[in-house]
Amino acid sequence: MKDKIDNNLNVEFYTEPTSDIVPDIYTMVKLMEDDNEPKRVVFTMTYFLMINKVSTFFIVKEGEDKIAFGLFVYGVHDKNFRRLKYFTVKRNKRGQGLGVNSLQKAIEKEINLDSGCNVACNHDLENFYSKLGFVKSNAIQKAHENFANNNYITMNLCSNKCDPDGDREYGDFYDIGLEEPAAFITYKKLEETYRIKLMPKGMRL
Known part of the structure; x- marks a missing residue:
């Protein structure tokens, strides 16, 4: 059962990483972290x-x-398909149901359920995402186990036109493989390539 959406919440969406x-x-x-x-x-x-x-990128505001x-x-193939790559709630707002309400608000505005959305998460977050209608994918779970990623599960959200147990994990959404050492190099190259200063003063990675 989905929780009732808090109408005091608003979602802002951004498709370009502007300085703002x-x-x-x-x-x-x-x-x-x-x-x-x-x-x-x-x-x-x-x-x-x-x-x-x-x-x-989206921001939920109360x-x-x-x-x-x-x-x-x-x-990649279905431009309306979405992968929830990251989601987090401010520490002082956790445990109040705002995480579910915030993500539900974002999903209603951004997700085309005929195309679907999925998320990879730890087992302990299965209950959280199930409140939003996500269903664990058994097919993709086998792939996680084959790659020794037993701590993770993939959950799908879609309408009846989308196979909730279909393989939406590999090669179906845009992603890059990036490890910690390479991330710093890539981060610096982004600054050089686009001639921008990514980090505002006082912020350090």
């Missing part, structure tokens, strides 16, 4: 995917307070 939202991307990056996501990898990947126009952040990545 770089601090918000940075905030997401710092919060993602709570899930053991390497900050340089998250920042560089987010920026790279946005600069190549294959992703949408009034003027920015409480949640995430990134949807586009499908």
